[in-house]
Amino acid sequence: MKTKKSGAKYSAIVGIGEELKKLERETGQEYLALNRGINNVVKIDLNEIASEIDYNTAAMQFYAPTTGSLSLKKAINSEYFDNKADTDNIMITGGGMNALNILFSTLDVEKIYSHSMFWGAYANILKITKIEQDFYSDYEELAKNPEKFKNSAIIICDPNNPVGNKYSDKRLLEIVETLEKHDVTVIWDGPYRRLFYGNTDNLYQKLLQFKNVIITESFSKSVGLSGQRLGFIHTQNEELNKEVGIKLLYCNNGINTFSQILIEKLLTTKKGKKASSDFKKETVKHISRNIQYLIDNKLLASEFYQKSTPVGIFVIVNKSYEELLDKNIGSVPLNYFTKRTDIKPKKFSRICVSVPNDKFVSFFDKFKVIDNFSN
Numbered sequence: 001m002k003t004k005k006s007g008a009k010y011s012a013i014v015g016i017g018e019e020l021k022k023l024e025r026e027t028g029q030e031y032l033a034l035n036r037g038i039n040n041v042v043k044i045d046l047n048e049i050a051s052e053i054d055y056n057t058a059a060m061q062f063y064a065p066t067t068g069s070l071s072l073k074k075a076i077n078s079e080y081f082d083n084k085a086d087t088d089n090i091m092i093t094g095g096g097m098n099a100l101n102i103l104f105s106t107l108d109v110e111k112i113y114s115h116s117m118f119w120g121a122y123a124n125i126l127k128i129t130k131i132e133q134d135f136y137s138d139y140e141e142l143a144k145n146p147e148k149f150k151n152s153a154i155i156i157c158d159p160n161n162p163v164g165n166k167y168s169d170k171r172l173l174e175i176v177e178t179l180e181k182h183d184v185t186v187i188w189d190g191p192y193r194r195l196f197y198g199n200t201d202n203l204y205q206k207l208l209q210f211k212n213v214i215i216t217e218s219f220s221k222s223v224g225l226s227g228q229r230l231g232f233i234h235t236q237n238e239e240l241n242k243e244v245g246i247k248l249l250y251c252n253n254g255i256n257t258f259s260q261i262l263i264e265k266l267l268t269t270k271k272g273k274k275a276s277s278d279f280k281k282e283t284v285k286h287i288s289r290n291i292q293y294l295i296d297n298k299l300l301a302s303e304f305y306q307k308s309t310p311v312g313i314f315v316i317v318n319k320s321y322e323e324l325l326d327k328n329i330g331s332v333p334l335n336y337f338t339k340r341t342d343i344k345p346k347k348f349s350r351i352c353v354s355v356p357n358d359k360f361v362s363f364f365d366k367f368k369v370i371d372n373f374s375n
C-alpha cells in the first residue's frame, strides 16, 4: 500500500501530555499539565440546559442542513453580530480546525501569512493543503507594506496563541482597513476573544464592513466545549461561501446535530446564558490572578508584551521546558511556535494559565524555594 505523505507532523503537544502522564505513573508525583490549550479552572455547567433538550426530534436524529442548522446560525448572528450579519454567510463547522482546513483548501492564494508567533497547527494545515506559509513580524509590518500581501491571505489571531497577548482593537481595525483597501484577504481567527467578552462586544459587527475579512470561530475556548467540536466561518464572499458549503457536504456531511442544539441552547436560553457567563467570569478571574502572579514574580517573559497586554489563556514564561518540568510543570517550548532567530526560543515556554489560582501558585512557588536557598 502506498500513502501520500503530507509532511504535516503529529501534534508535539499531545506527545508532551503523554510524557507527563508517564512521569506521573513512574514517580507517583503530581504534574501540572499547562501544555494543553484547555480552560481548566471550572467546567461549564451543562446539566440544567441538557434537561431542556428534546432528543426525539428530526432535528436531533436526522442529518443537519449541510452548512448548519438555521436556528443555530440565527443564535450566532444575534450573539456575535447583533443580527447585522446575513445567516447565509455563517457556516457551521466541526470546530476551528475544521474551519481553517476547509478555508485553506479553498482560498486561491499564493501564501498564507501568520504572525511570527503562531499556533503550530497553521503550519501543518498549510502543509496538508499545500499552501506556502510565511510570517509577518508584527501587525505594524502589515500596515507599512500592504502591497506585499496582495495575492496572499493574512491570519490575525488576537488574543494570540501562543503569546496570549491582546492588541488594541482600534489599531487592528485600522490595519484591517488598510489591507482591505489593498484587496488583501484577512482571516480573523480569534477563538480566544469571546472568553473575555460577552455579547456586547461589537468587534465582529465592525468587521462586517470589510468584504475581504473571513471570520473563523470556535466554541472550544470561549465556552470551554472543545469536546463538542463546533465552530463557524463567516464570509461575505459568495464564491467562497458556495465552495465552503460543498466542502462541508463532502468532508463532513454536515455537523453533529447534538452539539449544534446544545450550543444553540447555550446561546439562547436564560439558563444557557447564565452558564456561559458564570463559566467566563470564574475562568477569567483565575487567568488574571495567574498572570499577575507571574508578573509579580518576574516569571512572565515581558519582552513579548511591549506593545500589548497579556490576557491569556496562554502566556510565555522566561523558563525553559526542562526548568518547568523540574518543578513538575508541563509546558511547550517556544520553538514549537516560532521560527524567529532573533530570540532563543528554547529559553522560553508557553504555558496555559487557565487553571485554578491556588494550584498554579503552589507549583510556581517552587521557584521561590530554590531562589531562597541560593541567596
Ligand SMILES: Cc1ncc(COP(=O)(O)O)c(C=O)c1O
Pocket (backbone or CB within 6 Å): 037, 094, 095, 096, 097, 098, 119, 157, 161, 189, 191, 217, 218, 219, 220, 226, 230, 231
Ligand atoms: C489560534 C487557534 N485557532 C483555532 C483553534 C481551533 O480550535 P478548535 O479546533 O478546538 O475549535 C485553536 C485551538 O487551539 C487555536 O489556538
